């Protein structure tokens with residue numbers, strides 16, 4: 493980048509020509525498996541067919557092994573060039589990613605299975621996510637609007653939070669599948685057939701000492717069923733919902749999110765969800 497403040501994020505371009513694709517890790521500095529996967533792929537001897545940018549989004553937070561230093565980077569996109577550290581990173585990174593097709597790697601305490609997060613403002617994100625080897629894709633339009641999905645065409649993958657070789661390998665597997673899906677690496681991505689959900693609303697955590705969640709994420713909870721408890725008192729669903737990122741302690745104020753199914757295939761979600769959206 494030219495002029496002004498030097499780059500606040502770390503970027504390495506690989507492959508022929510200007511980058512058209514980006515793999516981003518370290519939006520949260522303590523989500524280590526994605527950071528390690530970005531470093532591994534960046535340094536690997538691979539035949540890239542398109543220009544790929546490998547990005548470590550928040551090097552200072554990565555060095556400190558902290559989620560962030562001033563403010564949560566994944567809540568301040570598209571950023572502010574005159575703001576605090578993360579707001580400035582967000583502004584620069586958003587500009588950098590604006591014309592690129594991006595995969596961003598994250599870790600969450602709430603859900604061991606990888607799943608994808610997208611935003612239906614960009615229909616292309618549904619096609620990209622449908623080619624990833626994940627069982628579930630979540631459209632978060634209307635919830636947490638200020639994440640990195642605000643920048644260009646951007647798919648987020650949530651992996652388990654743990655810092656392990658196994659989780660790093662899973663992050664790398666997702667990134668390689670993405671790179672194959674956009675023809676930046678040779679070969680076809682593995683078969684994938686995810687189902688699609690919309691993230692509707694947070695589920696607040698009443699105050700208490702001990703919390704439990706008694707349901708599986710993405711498995712529909714019928715009305716009247718107990719899905720969590722606070723100090724042994726059960727919480728019952730008023731209406732049916734599909735839990736997303738629900739866990740007892742993953743977030744301080746909420747258990748996670750209520751969601752609902754929007755399609756069992758890309759064709760179905762395009763017809764029933766995206767077309768309806770357009771009206």
Ligand SMILES: [Zn+2]
Nearest residue numbers: 520523598599
């Ligand atoms: Zn994250």
